[in-house]
Amino acid sequence: MKLRISNGRVIDPSQNLDAVTDLFVEDHRIVAIGDAPLGFEEADEVDASGRWILPGIVDVAVALREPGYTQKGSIASEGRAAVSGGVTTLICPPNTKPIVDTPAVAALIQDKADDAGMANVFPIGAITQGLGGETLSNMVALTDAGCVALSNGRNSYANNRVLSRALEYAATHDLLVVFHPDDRSLSEGGCAHEGVMSTMHGLAGIPETAETIALMRDLLLVEKTGVRAHFARLSCAKSVEMIADAKASGLDVTCDVALHNLLLTDEVLKEFDGQYHVLPPLRSENDRLTLIEGLKAGAINAICSDHQPHEKMAKIAPFAATEPGMANVEVLLPLALRLMDEGDLPLELLLQALTTGPAACFGLEAGSLAVGSFADFIVFDSTVTWTWDASERKSKGRNSGFSGEELTGRVLQTYISGQLVYSLS
């Protein structure tokens, strides 16, 4: 099968490309950009005049909720949501039921994802059995079953000895470990950033030190064990400094940030709206701006949606009693584009943090339109404005702080390995 995508504005940070040109696809891969290779006279053609052609987005945090929590989402529903948002490769966390601590669960998720035929799905395995933080899981078996990394999520390790040994064992086999820095003894019971807003509204605060103390400990152990490390969902200005310092001193670590932490602050708490209940919490304007600066300076490698769909009732309660998380994967790109205006972030850098940046963190062959790459790409209308109505959602989760907002830019079509998997009707 041959495909010609003609006259689109092809933007691909992986090869510093931003030009109106043609893209040629054959046998699931990009075979040429610009001039047609031989034999493309009869190819199917997609006229992309006036559209952007972008590499498919790589989202390192999409909870699929299956197995175990299908009232919140399923591999099929969240996979559909992902591709409608232009996400062609996603990484899902291990906190399903059962937890991804056996090869069987990892295989089940990937099989179901293959059946659904939506985004490429890579699970993260639990680094301890049941995420209990006490006994190591079969890390190598999990990796052989397709897990791209190991993590204990936001669950604590029983103590620093278990953590240290888990890292040593992972380092032995050159496995990637994902950290969610959070000192539970400081964050326990909290539901909002500790600051003026949480104080005034009487919401139990989560201090910045809950993140930074854990981050400092983790960095020291990464240095000692030499394990490959990725830090997930940083939320504090100080964390950005610490990561930048660690990188400057030669430590080979990567990190990501959730999009909502780049767009919102604890100012929204005044509405007492549980849709804004996320972990780590929305923090101060200084934190938000420093996270954006961290992206610009290369301290932060990736932006993710931190997609966490919930059933309706999970958010129908007073703020602290709601379940944390937003489900934004469907609008990741139009929301992220707001950072061009609101954060003065150049388009190329923004796209890099959504494509090659996250792909490199996890060693995935994705996020590029270079010749030879898998033909995962999206056709994007950058000018259309539209309203994000609940009725249009593909995700089972309707939970978001951005519901009903006007957005600029929309994914029209998504291709994975040259196959059309989503088209806006």
Place this chain on the structure above:
Amino acid sequence: MMRSDPRTLQLNEQGQLKHFLTLDGLSKDILTEILDRAESFLSMGEQSVKKVPLLRGKTVVNLFFENSTRTRTTFELAAKRLSADVINLNIETSATSKGESLMDTLQNLEAMQSDMFVVRHQDSGAPHFIAEHCSPNVAIINAGDGRHAHPTQAMLDMLTIRRNKGQFEGLKVAIVGDILHSRVARSELHALKTLGVAEVRLVGPKTLVPEYFSELGATICHDLKAGLNDVDVIVMLRLQKERMAGALLPSESEFYRLYGLTEESLSWAKPDAIVMHPGPINRGVEISSEVADGDHSVILSQVTNGIAVRMAVMSMAMSGQVQEQQALAEGEG
């Protein structure tokens, strides 16, 4: 997209109260109206017939998810003096302990066609949540939510201050003790700033007085003598026993030694300073018996004022709610 800010959610189109959720954002005029109306109910309490028909035919449900005999009783008395029918529900011991969600409980109560819910709940923002998710013609009165607000308690304290001091201008007020967990302190801070006092001091150790309050217009004092120096009004807060377990304080005795109100520490305030306490008091923990029962103490008059303030707030919210319903009905007609 506009969402319902609690500060606007509680007002109708004419800017009158239709719920009473928080003092944050309420104007000086509304606060003064509450105080004036409460004043008129106070004089009524001294008459032999204590009832007015302002809530006749209305059903008030006291919805207490957290136990409080005193607050519930004064709300009940206030509702009865307004001629309302009153139902008391202690949800703490009933439905939610069986796993029923707050939303389920509310939907059941809605079906009973009540006109007003008086809500106490352990979660900050719960009354606001109920106001948003309840049938629109139920007026919600906040009787204390988490650490967030206790607006009727704060207003009865304002009434007590005004009756003793005449006005608010120029007054210095010290609030002493566990500010961190206190919904009373948060509501008082809003009320005192709006009514125009000269200074509000929050006094206690750093574990109980978050630094962030200074950005909300309060002066923070960690030393009791500096905190009480030359003040007109002292509000002592109740110290919960469980604070010691949370490592916020070493012991009751050390707290009393550093922050307890005694005859000696009272002498640092103005000679005519008044002493208030939202109750119930812990004698020998935050306040000595001599001071609690002494000439400066107005603690018992706070309780009397509480009934009048609650009558004022309930009658205002009900009338604002009824007006809104009429306006909506006319709009539809």
